[in-house]
Amino acid sequence: MRFTKLDWLAAISAALVALAGIYAQGAPRYGGTLHVKLRASSVSLDPHEWTPGSLSSAASEKLASLVYDRLVTLDDYAKLQPALAAEWSHDSGNRSWQFKLRSSVRFSDGSLLTPADAVSSLQASLGKSFEVTAVENGVAIRAARSTPDLLEQLASGRNFIFRRRPDGSLLGTGPFFLTESVAPAPAEANPSAIKPAKIRFQANEGAWSGRPFVDFVEVTLGEPPLRQLLDLQVGKADIAEIAPDLVRKARQEGLRIWSSAPQTLVALRFDDALDAPASEQLREALWLALDRDTMANVLLQKEAQPADSLLPQWLSGYAFLFESPMNLQRARELRAAFPAGIPGANQPLRLRVDAPGDLFKLMGERVAVNARQANLLVQVALPMSANSSPAPAVGLHLFAWHYDSLSPRAGLEAFVKQMLDGTDLPANTADPEQLFVQERRLLEERRVLPLVLLPEYAGVRANVHNWNASPWGDWRLADVWLDSEDPMTTKAPAGPQKNSSTARNPGARP
Amino acid sequence: MRFFTKSYSKSYSAHFLFPRNLISVAVLVANCCFSMPASADGDAILRETAQRLAERVAAIPGLRGALRLEWHPDATWSEGESHHWQEMLRGEFEKRSLAFTEHAGVPALDVFAVETPTQVVLTAKARVMDRDEVRIVSIARALLPPDTLPVAPVRLERQMIYETSDRILGASSLGTSLDGGLALLIYRNFELVALRVDSRGAVKQSVSLNSANLKPSRDPRGELTARGGLVSVELPGKSCEFSWESAGEVSCHAEKPAAAEKSIWRGATSLTSPCDGNSWKLLSAGSEPNAKEVLQVVPDGAQRESSAAVLSEFPGPIISTNEEQNPSGALVIARNLRTGNYEIYKIRLACGN
Numbered sequence: 001m002r003f004t005k006l007d008w009l010a011a012i013s014a015a016l017v018a019l020a021g022i023y024a025q026g027a028p029r030y031g032g033t034l035h036v037k038l039r040a041s042s043v044s045l046d047p048h049e050w051t052p053g054s055l056s057s058a059a060s061e062k063l064a065s066l067v068y069d070r071l072v073t074l075d076d077y078a079k080l081q082p083a084l085a086a087e088w089s090h091d092s093g094n095r096s097w098q099f100k101l102r103s104s105v106r107f108s109d110g111s112l113l114t115p116a117d118a119v120s121s122l123q124a125s126l127g128k129s130f131e132v133t134a135v136e137n138g139v140a141i142r143a144a145r146s147t148p149d150l151l152e153q154l155a156s157g158r159n160f161i162f163r164r165r166p167d168g169s170l171l172g173t174g175p176f177f178l179t180e181s182v183a184p185a186p187a188e189a190n191p192s193a194i195k196p197a198k199i200r201f202q203a204n205e206g207a208w209s210g211r212p213f214v215d216f217v218e219v220t221l222g223e224p225p226l227r228q229l230l231d232l233q234v235g236k237a238d239i240a241e242i243a244p245d246l247v248r249k250a251r252q253e254g255l256r257i258w259s260s261a262p263q264t265l266v267a268l269r270f271d272d273a274l275d276a277p278a279s280e281q282l283r284e285a286l287w288l289a290l291d292r293d294t295m296a297n298v299l300l301q302k303e304a305q306p307a308d309s310l311l312p313q314w315l316s317g318y319a320f321l322f323e324s325p326m327n328l329q330r331a332r333e334l335r336a337a338f339p340a341g342i343p344g345a346n347q348p349l350r351l352r353v354d355a356p357g358d359l360f361k362l363m364g365e366r367v368a369v370n371a372r373q374a375n376l377l378v379q380v381a382l383p384m385s386a387n388s389s390p391a392p393a394v395g396l397h398l399f400a401w402h403y404d405s406l407s408p409r410a411g412l413e414a415f416v417k418q419m420l421d422g423t424d425l426p427a428n429t430a431d432p433e434q435l436f437v438q439e440r441r442l443l444e445e446r447r448v449l450p451l452v453l454l455p456e457y458a459g460v461r462a463n464v465h466n467w468n469a470s471p472w473g474d475w476r477l478a479d480v481w482l483d484s485e486d487p488m489t490t491k492a493p494a495g496p497q498k499n500s501s502t503a504r505n506p507g508a509r510p
Numbered sequence: 511m512r513f514f515t516k517s518y519s520k521s522y523s524a525h526f527l528f529p530r531n532l533i534s535v536a537v538l539v540a541n542c543c544f545s546m547p548a549s550a551d552g553d554a555i556l557r558e559t560a561q562r563l564a565e566r567v568a569a570i571p572g573l574r575g576a577l578r579l580e581w582h583p584d585a586t587w588s589e590g591e592s593h594h595w596q597e598m599l600r601g602e603f604e605k606r607s608l609a610f611t612e613h614a615g616v617p618a619l620d621v622f623a624v625e626t627p628t629q630v631v632l633t634a635k636a637r638v639m640d641r642d643e644v645r646i647v648s649i650a651r652a653l654l655p656p657d658t659l660p661v662a663p664v665r666l667e668r669q670m671i672y673e674t675s676d677r678i679l680g681a682s683s684l685g686t687s688l689d690g691g692l693a694l695l696i697y698r699n700f701e702l703v704a705l706r707v708d709s710r711g712a713v714k715q716s717v718s719l720n721s722a723n724l725k726p727s728r729d730p731r732g733e734l735t736a737r738g739g740l741v742s743v744e745l746p747g748k749s750c751e752f753s754w755e756s757a758g759e760v761s762c763h764a765e766k767p768a769a770a771e772k773s774i775w776r777g778a779t780s781l782t783s784p785c786d787g788n789s790w791k792l793l794s795a796g797s798e799p800n801a802k803e804v805l806q807v808v809p810d811g812a813q814r815e816s817s818a819a820v821l822s823e824f825p826g827p828i829i830s831t832n833e834e835q836n837p838s839g840a841l842v843i844a845r846n847l848r849t850g851n852y853e854i855y856k857i858r859l860a861c862g863n
Contacts, residue, residue, distance in 0.1 A: 028729045077850025078628050078651030079675060082699055102700075152628055209700065210728035317624040317631025318646055406627055432631055433566075433646040468799050472627060479728055 028466065032482040033216040037231055037240035038062070039357075041222035042197065045178065046170060047158035048124050052414045055264070055356065058402040058456075059221075061158065062475055066201050066217060067108075068160035068172035069209070071099055071118070072151055074406055076470060080151045083209070084113065084161050084173065085138070094148040100138040105208045107163055108177035115139050121161045126153070148430050149407035156406040156472070175212040175478035176201035184222060197221040213466075213481035229255075232459040238482070239464060239475070242457040244303040245359055255459045261314040261471040262305055262453035265401040266355065266363060269419055269448050273395070281334050282344050282376075283446035288331035289374035292324060295366055296452045300359075303457070307450035310415055310439055314471065316408045318436050322443060324450070331374035343395050344371070348379035355400035363451065364398045398451075406472060409435055420447060556598055559649040563632050564602035566645040567619070572638045576611045577619040579603070584625045595623060599632075625651060666807055666822045668842075668857040672711060678829065678843050678852040680734040682741075685835045692841075692854065693736035695743060700726045704734060704741060706754055717741075717757040722748050733830070781807065781859045782837035790820075790859060792840060794828040803828045805842060807859065822857070 040059035044050065047064060050057035071085035082088075085099040105113040115134035122139065123132040131142045143150065153159060163171040171177075180200035201217040223231070225243035229250055232240050242250050242257060250257055268290075270283055292306035306324070313319035335345070343349040349371075353364040364380045371378040378396065401419065405411040409430055420442070442448065456473050463483050469475045567573070579600060583592035599621060600610065608619070622633045629648040636643050672681075672692060680695040684706070691708040702719040722745055733744045743750040750762040779792045793806040805828055807820040826847035833840050839858040846853050 074627060075850055077848075078625075079850060080628070080652070086699060208726060210726040210730075213728065313624065315626055317626045317629060317648065318622075318633050318644075320622065320624075321633065321635065321644060408626070432629075432648045433644070436644065436646055466799055 028213055028481045029483060030211070030213050030215075030481070032214050033218055034214045034464070034477060034480060034482065035236065035238045036217060036219045036477075037223045037228045037237045038219060038221050039223065039225065039228070039241050039243070041184070043199070043221060047121075047160050047162075050158050052157075052404065052418050053401040055400055055402055057158075057404065058263070058473070061404060062473070063199065063201075063219060064158075064160055064172075065174070065474060066176040066477060067170075067174045067178060068162050069174050070154055070156075070159055070161065071122075072155045074152070074155045074470075076468075080155060084118070088151075090150075094146045094150070095143050097141045097143075097147075097150055098135065098138060099141070102208065103137070105173050106206055107171040107173055108204045108206075109171055110206070111163075111171070113161070113163075113173055117163045118161050120164070122154075122159060125158045125160075146430060149409055152407040153405060153410050157404045157410070173208060175204055175207045175209060176217060177204050179216075196223055207478075209478070212478035214477075217477060229459065232461060235461065237459075238461045239467075239477075240459050242459050243357075243359060244300050244454055244457060247303045247457050248301045250457075250459055256462060258458045258460055258467065258469055260456040260469070260473045262312045263403055263456045263473050264454040265307055265310065265312070265403070265450060266304075266360065266452050266454060267307065267310075267399060267401065267448050267450045268351075268367065269397045269399060270446075271395050271397070272421065272447075279342070279395075280446075281338060282342055282349070283449070285331045285334040285338075285374055285376060286344070286371060286378075287324065287446050287449050288327045288334070289370045289376065290324070290367065290449060290451065291326050291370050292451055293326075295363060299362060299366055300452060300454070304452040304454050307453045309450060310442060310448065311408055311412055312403065312453050315403060315406075315411060316432070316435065316439070318432065321436065322440070328374055331376075335375045344376045344378065346377075348377040349395045350381045351378050351396040351398060352381045353398045355398060360398060360400065367398065367451075400454075403472075408432075412439060416442065553655065555649065555653050556595070556655070557602070559630075559632065559647060560595075560598045560602040562647045563599065563621075563634055563645060564606050564608070566647065567603065567634045567636070568606035568608060570636060570638060570643045570645065573608075573636055573643070576609045576613070576616045577636070578613065578616050579610045580618045580620045582620060582622040584623050584630070586625065587623070592623075628652070630654065666805075666820045666857055667860045668822060668855050670853050671856050672707065672854040673846070673849075673851045675851050677730070678854065679730060679732040680743075680830060681832055681841050681843055681854050682734050682736040683834050683841060683856075684736055693734055693741055694854075695732050695734035697730040697732075702730070702732065702743075702745070704743065704752075715754055715757060717752060717754075717760065719743060719745075719750060719760060719762075721760045722750050722762045724748065733832075779831040779833050779840050781833075781840055781857075783859055784838045784861060792831045792842075794831065799827055800847065802826055802847065803844070805831075805857075820859075824855070825853070 038059050040056050042056065043060040043063055044056075045060065045064055045067060047060075047068075050060055069084050071083060072088070073081050073083045075081050082102070084102055084105060086102040088097060088099045090097040099118075101113060101115060101118060107113060115138055118139045119132045119134050122141065123130070126132065126141070129144045130147075133140050133142075141150065147153075161173065165171060178199065179202045180198070182198045184197045185195050197220070199219045199221070201219070203212050203215050205211055220237075223240070225241075225246050228237065228240040229242065229246055231237035232250075232255055233253065247257060247259075268286070270279060292308075296302065296304040296306045308322040308324040309316070309319040311319060338345045340346070351364055351367060353360050361380070368378040368380055399419070401415060403411050405414065412435060443450075458469070458475070460467050465481050465483055466479050468479060581592070581596045581599070583595060587595075603619075604610065610619075617637055620635045622635070624631045624633070628651060630651055631646060631648045634645045672694075674694075674696070677697040678694055679697055679702075682693045684691050684693055691706065691714070694705040694707065696703050696705060702722065702724065704717040704719060705713055706715040708714050722743075724745060727746075731746060735742050735744075739753045739755055741752055741754065747765055748762050749765055750760055752760040781790045781792070782788070783790060788809065790807050790809055793808060794803055803824050803826065805822045805824060807822075824842070824844040826845040829843040829845060829852065831840055831842050834856070836858070838860075839856060842855040842857055844853050844855065845851070
């Protein structure tokens, strides 16, 4: 094979272009608008309004991290890093903690962060088991019991620091501030169609942690899953959530897909109203009838994991000890011995799907199919509409639980409080073996039957650089930069130029 | 509150892994492969964790006779790290009169290690009579020594000489002045600090560069050059100087606009071959924060990935490279993706394969 001069020229040019590309990638670029699409139809930037474990609070937390900071953060190397707290210390019993606030940190309106801001934020988010007081240059936190995992708690969930202004709006010290919030409204051209809600954030030039790379983050809420996928493909979105059942399709179409550790537990919960002694056999029979593998591998196309525990393996470290073997034979034997009148035998057990979206409805139907194989009658109840008459009582709920704490103990406590009517865990559950014992006890009660664990999936366009989301779902959008001025990113309304400090936060209240 | 026992500042740690006078010997070892010995402190913590588990397992009622130790390490651990844990656990179990055999017919003692975001969770599980006995202990991952990373065989001589959890922006060898060691420019807790560390990794001096009055940045950059006792630091739009002897007097001045616009960053780092005096340059992309990076050393004038390139893989992105006083050597700063630490490698071009 002989090379002509033209071949050599082409080869050298290609090498130079590739080299230039590599070096261009290496230098972060400031500017542009990052377009983000989320499935949640509404969010709140007030952490104290969030319902623990709800999917909407997960979306809200993602956006709140643009606007607010926490005292500490957890890096990808298991190290707790200082954020608004420059340093901290605690007593030998892990009950008394002191945090020194970083000096000269300002909110996005230019006012200084004070210990009182941290006290009011944390007292409400940590709850009555903690006493948060202001001390010189910082805050002291006194826990009712030993809390060696306090830093993990403070690095996650709703433990953001913010200031509530007299008009109710909130101020943060984070890398962005809220500039615009548009509620969903009928489309002008077609009033029967609804224009999704939009929220716009602007870079905080004076952010203590450094200015973010992009100028704006524009978030569209309530986009249907297929629409999100399409938006990614045609360049109308830079980052979009991908529904688990669409991940395979997205991969086949060559999209860059990121996934987190499993963030959401899908499970069944029995109503307490069910007669306890009789329902014990029902719970056991249904637990044995459930085919979690098929749900994860067929219904969710291997984009989910069968769940045997309340806490995921990545959080507890011991979830592999739990097993939920399917045993239809034993389930049928239990069913045959049911006393008369028990739901699921002659009268159907009503299952309500509390989690939003078609995927969860399909899972509910799958549960009904599994139950039928064990001769159990389960009927999926339609969700209540706003003006319908009160629905008949249900005995079973299918729900989704989002893990929002980096502390397994706090995670299990929140779950128990929200889903199992506030049953208290013993005080010594910071010990992993005790936590395991408690979780095993809860699972053996069979009041909650885990089904599958879902990771979070996002599609990320190729123009998004330094995408370095954490395994537990923190997107870290302040570190992301865009590599080109494409037409979409230059449509931003005239705002303050880079390096200007005139723009100040009008307050966060979408 | 006077009884506080831990503070954030204690979590900063840095140490030389090899004394400088052993570098030449260690370099020979580095040519094939090497693994770092775990630090004494780290080993003590690891041993204490193994002891806690062994004590709890030994106290299981009815656990008697020979057992088969089944070890299930975390999937992300290297073979070296896994082996180190296994031997430590086995030793502690045996100290407590648990006898192990390889015989397949005896009951198993399964020991699992799982990493969570902040902990290593060790779980022991044994079948005693008709019940499963489970014992669990955990240890904060941040307290453990860095992984014993196997390094791929390389043809470029290299040696890791320093590591720290602080973000290193620049490094300069102090040569024979000031007892040897390194001068470092770090970004710690959102502030720029210059450090002088001795040849054993102990911090001898710390100089805050707050007087440069730089804004915090998500992409902090800076370069440091030490010549004798004098240090110059190049920062975006600014240039600072100080001497270790009068470190309180850091003088900074803004670059003229024209000077500030030009790239203040060093060009490609070059090495001189000790064999023929030819010049070679170091190439690294440093664009992917989550990928291991291959350093390429190519003859001056050649393009990337030429057939003559010498390649060396680092355990994460390469932050910067810096010429040494020895013309055939350089310092390479890389981030270790396994530990999150910043590591300084001394590399040297040597003759032959």
